[in-house]
Amino acid sequence: MKRDNNAKRGSNAKRFVLKGGTIVDSRGERRAEVAIEGGVVVEVGEALSGDAIDAGGAVIAPGFVDLHAHLREPGKEEAETIETGSRAGAKGGYTALVAMPNTDPPQDSVAVVDFVREQGRRAGLVEVVPSGCITLGRQGEALAPMAELAAAGVRIFTDDGNGVQDELLMRRAMEYGRGLDVTLAQHCEVATLTKGAVMNECQCCTTLGLPGWPAVAEELMVFRDIELARITGARVHFLHLSTARSVDLVRAAKRDGLPITAEVTPHHLSLDETRLMSFDTVYKVNPPLRSPRDIAALRKGVLDGTIDALATDHAPHPRRDKELSLDQAPPGMLGLETALGVALGVLEIDLPHLVRIMSINPARIAGIEARHGRDIEPGAPANLVVFDPNITWQVAPDELASKSRNTPFVGMTLRGRVRHTIFGGDFTVLDGEAQR
Amino acid sequence: MKHLRSIPELGADGLTRLLELTNHMVEVNRRPVPKVPALRGRTVVSLFFEDSTRTRLSFETAAKRLSADTMTFSVSTSSVNKGESLRDTVETITDMGVDAFVVRHKSAGIPWQISDWTTAAVVNAGDGWHQHPTQALVDCFTVREARGCERFDGLTLTIVGDIKHSRVARSNIAAFSMLGAQIVLVAPPTLLPPDVAHWPVTVSHSLDDVVGRTDILYMLRLQSERMSQGHVPNLREYSERFGLDARRLAMLPSDAVVMHPGPMNRGVEMLIDPSALPNSLIHRQVANGVSVRMAVLFDLLAGESSAGNLREVAP
Numbered sequence: 143m144k145r146d147n148n149a150k151r152g153s154n155a156k157r158f159v160l161k162g163g164t165i166v167d168s169r170g171e172r173r174a175e176v177a178i179e180g181g182v183v184v185e186v187g188e189a190l191s192g193d194a195i196d197a198g199g200a201v202i203a204p205g206f207v208d209l210h211a212h213l214r215e216p217g218k219e220e221a222e223t224i225e226t227g228s229r230a231g232a233k234g235g236y237t238a239l240v241a242m243p244n245t246d247p248p249q250d251s252v253a254v255v256d257f258v259r260e261q262g263r264r265a266g267l268v269e270v271v272p273s274g275c276i277t278l279g280r281q282g283e284a285l286a287p288m289a290e291l292a293a294a295g296v297r298i299f300t301d302d303g304n305g306v307q308d309e310l311l312m313r314r315a316m317e318y319g320r321g322l323d324v325t326l327a328q329h330c331e332v333a334t335l336t337k338g339a340v341m342n343e344c345q346c347c348t349t350l351g352l353p354g355w356p357a358v359a360e361e362l363m364v365f366r367d368i369e370l371a372r373i374t375g376a377r378v379h380f381l382h383l384s385t386a387r388s389v390d391l392v393r394a395a396k397r398d399g400l401p402i403t404a405e406v407t408p409h410h411l412s413l414d415e416t417r418l419m420s421f422d423t424v425y426k427v428n429p430p431l432r433s434p435r436d437i438a439a440l441r442k443g444v445l446d447g448t449i450d451a452l453a454t455d456h457a458p459h460p461r462r463d464k465e466l467s468l469d470q471a472p473p474g475m476l477g478l479e480t481a482l483g484v485a486l487g488v489l490e491i492d493l494p495h496l497v498r499i500m501s502i503n504p505a506r507i508a509g510i511e512a513r514h515g516r517d518i519e520p521g522a523p524a525n526l527v528v529f530d531p532n533i534t535w536q537v538a539p540d541e542l543a544s545k546s547r548n549t550p551f552v553g554m555t556l557r558g559r560v561r562h563t564i565f566g567g568d569f570t571v572l573d574g575e576a577q578r
Numbered sequence: 579m580k581h582l583r584s585i586p587e588l589g590a591d592g593l594t595r596l597l598e599l600t601n602h603m604v605e606v607n608r609r610p611v612p613k614v615p616a617l618r619g620r621t622v623v624s625l626f627f628e629d630s631t632r633t634r635l636s637f638e639t640a641a642k643r644l645s646a647d648t649m650t651f652s653v654s655t656s657s658v659n660k661g662e663s664l665r666d667t668v669e670t671i672t673d674m675g676v677d678a679f680v681v682r683h684k685s686a687g688i689p690w691q692i693s694d695w696t697t698a699a700v701v702n703a704g705d706g707w708h709q710h711p712t713q714a715l716v717d718c719f720t721v722r723e724a725r726g727c728e729r730f731d732g733l734t735l736t737i738v739g740d741i742k743h744s745r746v747a748r749s750n751i752a753a754f755s756m757l758g759a760q761i762v763l764v765a766p767p768t769l770l771p772p773d774v775a776h777w778p779v780t781v782s783h784s785l786d787d788v789v790g791r792t793d794i795l796y797m798l799r800l801q802s803e804r805m806s807q808g809h810v811p812n813l814r815e816y817s818e819r820f821g822l823d824a825r826r827l828a829m830l831p832s833d834a835v836v837m838h839p840g841p842m843n844r845g846v847e848m849l850i851d852p853s854a855l856p857n858s859l860i861h862r863q864v865a866n867g868v869s870v871r872m873a874v875l876f877d878l879l880a881g882e883s884s885a886g887n888l889r890e891v892a893p
């Protein structure tokens with residue numbers, strides 16, 4: 143199974159030049175050519191020499207960083223492996239993925255975290271950045287060895303899939319985490335309020351007879367963790383915000399100067415609760431698809447900077463798991479290969495802001511800003527994406543690189559498509575095709 | 579009609595058609611040999627993921643009286659979970675050559691999922707809290723029969739109890755409003771769905787306030803698990819506020835009728851001997867169950883030759 147890494151590495155020594163594109167990074171937009179050699183950007187300017195790669199009419203940006211990918215390995219390789227998930231990421235323009243810890247075994251030990259990182263290195267398609275569990279086994283009862291994990295390179299801790307229910311334990315995690323200079327990422331869900339829940343608590347769920355998932359189950363934990371961050375000074379990141387009130391709470395917390403960041407998923411920005419009227423389990427997701435009013439508030443939250451990052455919550459599931467009843471089917475949907483197209487399709491966002499929420503901000507939140515989300519200038523690692531922001535396209539499930547097919551975006555017109563992805567100076571995607 | 583999955587999907591015309599067809603089936607059931615060859619060669623499979631002997635037998639009796647073959651497939655949900663998806667189960671049964679699935683499941687939406695995976699007709703025999711359309715047809719037919727009217731304009735249907743978790747309530751709210759009835763729901767707020775304000779109903783939290791102004795008093799079953807989930811503090815308190823006792827019976831208008839979908843919780847929602855109820859339709863509900871389900875299966879499966887077949891069942 144192990145790939146021959148030496149053969150691959152050979153290619154990035156050769157110099158090539160991206161020609162005809164527009165650079166978009168934290169310094170704004172400018173037309174320039176980008177020369178890459180030996181895995182780094184070596185020159186930015188006009189009429190550069192080297193093998194020309196067409197970036198005509200496209201955007202050249204720092205590669206996308208996903209704060210929230212479920213890569214399913216170890217434990218559920220039937221749904222996805224680190225290699226297939228990495229390939230899906232590369233096709234979506236990503237050069238780094240934060241791997242969620244709800245694997246089996248979970249990412250609560252150095253051994254598992256090292257394994258995940260090493261599998262990522264073997265695949266060699268993106269940087270796989272393991273998150274660590276906040277609590278042992280994600281059980282919410284005792285802290286995971288956070289210092290050991292931090293020493294092994296973990297910068298972001300979460301029990302994603304579960305919220306940490308116990309207030310005291312969460313307070314301790316924040317206090318301890320502050321001493322380690324790490325970020326605590328919360329999946330906000332008060333579990334007693336969502337037992338058996340399938341869809342947003344709303345007019346639809348009343349009529350469809352599907353157990354309702356109230357917005358307050360998320361908002362209570364957002365509020366709690368904002369207040370805990372206030373007394374502990376810990377850096378807190380909110381995963382997949384889905385309600386209008388959550389956005390308001392985060393906006394107020396930021397106004398108070400608290401070290402809070404937040405993400406939103408492409409699906410919560412684009413799909414509403416009425417999708418469940420089809421009873422299709424592809425639309426079952428945690429947190430659930432919400433109301434059009436929530437969607438509008440989330441979009442506004444992105445545009446006014448309250449929400450820092452677009453994160454996919456890419457959650458592959460094999461066919462037979464989604465072909466169960468709605469109460470039994472697991473929540474989650476694919477996201478890596480469609481995030482850019484959905485974001486540009488539904489957000490009235492300028493390109494520098496898009497690059498901030500898909501690359502610069504998530505790289506900083508994940509603690510990998512030395513290698514990702516950097517300005518495109520000589521010396522920067524060549525982790526880049528080249529995309530066409532105006533091409534419209536439709537998802538063909540058979541063409542997805544992910545091992546699973548649970549995408550809700552079939553039939554939707556997406557805008558913006560990845561042309562090339564460059565990771566460590568190598569093309570992982572060239573002209574829309576995965577290279578390995 | 580391809581499937582019978584919910585009352586809103588069936589629509590007012592479909593509802594009226596099936597109620598008319600039920601009249602014919604009642605006539606068949608009065609014959610010395612209550613059997614017609616209308617669905618000979620057709621196969622109806624009951625796919626029950628949740629136990630309900632009453633409903634299953636009612637469907638299977640209906641199928642047999644129309645000369646259809648029947649199969650029963652009782653599955654505990656856990657066994658489906660082990661390795662086989664729900665879709666695999668449905669496709670396997672479809673391959674055996676069946677014409678209709680009669681489905682009962684604890685999760686809403688199952689009939690829609692199944693109809694994506696089979697060419698057979700799908701009849702919803704209860705999906706979670708969502709719909710139980712044949713029960714609503716039974717109840718509408720029973721009220722028509724008792725009141726001797728086709729529409730329910732001017733009548734008030736009062737549904738009492740656990741509306742939130744009730745597919746019977748959801749189906750009946752849709753069906754009785756299509757026929758013109760006014761609907762009043764009576765329950766503590768914990769047993770009402772979150773956004774009931776959008777339904778064509780009025781809501782009361784006091785049975786005493788509304789019992790004197792009802793034509794049809796529909797008592798729902800309260801499951802004891804609602805206590806452990808904190809929906810009601812205890813059964814005694816529930817019975818006192820929402821049970822039907824002699825005092826409330828006396829407040830009921832003299833021509834009002836009492837209904838219950840069964841099985842009844844004596845001593846919880848029903849505090850008097852139901853056989854002592856002067857205007858109970860509870861036995862008629864059970865009796866009409868087979869005729870209604872015959873009408874449904876006939877309508878779904880008799881196909882092109884249904885006009886000819888109807889002559890076979892008609893008097």
Ligand SMILES: [Zn+2]
Nearest residue numbers: 302303329381
């Ligand atoms: Zn989550």
Ligand SMILES: [Zn+2]
Nearest residue numbers: 242302303455
């Ligand atoms: Zn997640």
